[in-house]
Amino acid sequence: MPTLSADEARAFLARHPDIDSVDLLISDLNGVMRGKRIPSSNLEKVCQLGVNLPASVFALDINGHTIEATGLGLAIGDSDRICRPIAKSLMPSPWLRGGRQAQLLMTMVEPDETPFFADPRQLLSQQLRRLGERGLTPVAAVEMEFYLLDRVRTAEGKIQPPRSPRSGERATQSQLYSIDELDEYAAFLEGVQRAAECQGLPLDTTLKECAPGQFEITLGHCDDALKACDSAVLLKRLIKGVALNHGFEATFMAKPYGLEAGNGTHVHLSLLDGKGCNVFAASNGDPLGSQTLRQAVAGLLELMPASMAVCAPNLNSFRRFQAGLYVPMTPTWGFDNRSVALRIPSGDNEARRIEHRVAGADVNPYLLLAVLLAGIEHGIERQLKPPAPVAGNAYEQFEPTLTNSWLQALELLEASEPLRAALGSDFVHVFVANRRAERDQAMQTVSQLEYAWYLRHV
Secondary structure, three states: OOEOOHHHHHHHHHHOOOOOEEEEEEEOOOOOEEEEEEEHHHHHHHHHHOEEEEHHHHHEOOOOOEOHHHOOOHHHOOOEEEEEEEOOOOEEOOOOHHHOEEEEEEEEEOOOOOEOOOOHHHHHHHHHHHHHHOOOEEEEEEEEEEEEEEOOOOOOOOOOOOEOOOOOOEOOOOOOOOHHHHHHOHHHHHHHHHHHHHHOOOEEEEEEOOOOOEEEEEEOOEOOHHHHHHHHHHHHHHHHHHHHHOOEEEEOOOOOOOOOOOOEEEEEEEEEOOOOOEOOOOOOOOOOOOHHHHHHHHHHHHHHHHHHHHHOOOOHHHHHOOOOOOOOOOOOEEEOOOOOOEEEOOOOHHHOOEEEOOOEOOOOHHHHHHHHHHHHHHHHHHOOOOOOOOOOOHHHHOOOOOOOOHHHHHHHHHHOHHHHHHHOHHHHHHHHHHHHHHHHHHHOOOOHHHHHHHOOOO
């Protein structure tokens, strides 16, 4: 794994003499950034020695509590591991402290420098190595949806859409693909664009999404899946930071409003062979794509039920799976069809790819790519055949079969031999124990809806 060199760090600080501190960032199971802040004078030391963090950083739930059932807490003395800085990830954070802040991605290793099994980035790296042994390189692009929120809550304490910086009016309409809506929030979006350019993040398109205050920003295709996921987690952090500077909050929560569209993460995937050719493209120009494409689709469909625990990692995630809101609820596929789980977009044969449409915006991108690539490898290795592609509205043709139960999703993952083999049984244990413990905590809370419905009537 390439690590940041002291020479690279010195050159960066010479180019950015105003930067006086650096955030050392590592993504936990939930995709939440954890880490430490150091003065820039300590950066060379980090390049040479790394920085220690407890292994229990991967035992933390969404509230930052160590889940002891993972085995990564007091059972091992809450011991440290070394985190190494990732090459080419040192970059300014221009929305913080007037440009005096920088950030650096880290990844965790064992004392002998082998990958730490519970680090999601290391997990994806190992999956990429296995595909590399087959002579295959994934090309990935990530699309993320998010809501802008007013920082002022309603009189009832609920979230609400923001007021337009230009008109002062509160967003109330869908206005899908509206250019006028992009104009209304141009200052925020331009702030995102400038910060992304400063960080070298490959922004592709920005669009107004289905609900009031909802947007989507896409990243360009990248033949380094690790870098694609690095860009995704950094873009999420960037959007939240820029939003605060413009008086908003940004949320990637899967379902912030019960009656509006949820936030999804769509991933576009193709595979290159050793000559750089797309193996999903048919050599004879067949519009249905290659045999390898169909095998990959079949593998993804077969493992989709067991992947739900990763695609929908928390209590709120499952509220997104409602009929009529463009969220797949059955393992289906089709060509240029947005009602299916796996869409094969239209376009040139050479650009043939799979769009995975199941995961929420609350997903950990590293874990998502790891399970998707495991599904693709599963289909190719076993030469699986998919069912017929769906034409027309899949919601009307198929009953929902993907689980909407958090508990059942975890049980399906735990029982999946292909995913246990791909992710490692030790990792599956940590992930499932962490998510089960958070579910247990959630079940201890009684909602206002339950009081309204049951307190006086049962």
